[in-house]
Amino acid sequence: MTNPTPGYLITLLENGAYLGGVMITNDHGIPVDFKYTDSVNPTKVQRIIYGSVLEQYIRNHVIIGAISKEIVNQPSFYVVNQHQLYEIQEANNLTLISVQRTQFAALGEKGTVNRSKENECLLQGWNDPHPLRVIFGSMPVDQQEHIVKDLIYLSKHMDLVEPLERLETALKSLRLDKE
Secondary structure, three states, X not given: OOOOOEEEEEEEEEOXXXXXEEEEEOOOOOEEEEEEOOOEXXXXXXXXXXXXXXXXXXXXXXXXXXXXXXXXXXXXXXXXXXXXXXXXXXXXXXXXXXXXEOOOOOOOOOOOEEEEEOOEEEEXXXXXXXXXXXXXXXXXXXXXXXXXXXXXXXXXXXXXOHHHHHHXXXXXXXXXXXX
């Protein structure tokens, strides 16, 4: 059995420009692959002809489409922000989850999982005082169980949320460097 490798994926809108990136880590949170896009600045004509679907098109097809083609080391799954989970999932054939910190009381033993909904659970990680909220989007329950086992394993060695925060900071830094 190989150790799970999480991927962290994000798209941002900064100062009217869209950009995105992905960071694949090993099971200790150390980056093994990092890709990002240059800023995408839609023209006035593009804003008119794409209308209300412009943002969705740029994020899902231009940015994530480009990034997903560049990934050499395919991750076990991708962690994304909750607000992007469903829109990215619908447009791309990627295994996506959202992992968030909570302030809930500890669930008990490390590795405990509490199902709150069909597509959501609380997971007591090994190094977290509070459980993590895991959202699976529209992923079937049988696929979720494998990812939960991977997350329990990973929580022994790494912070499951922090790499997404790190990726966002890196992308914002890249954007500022180009201004």
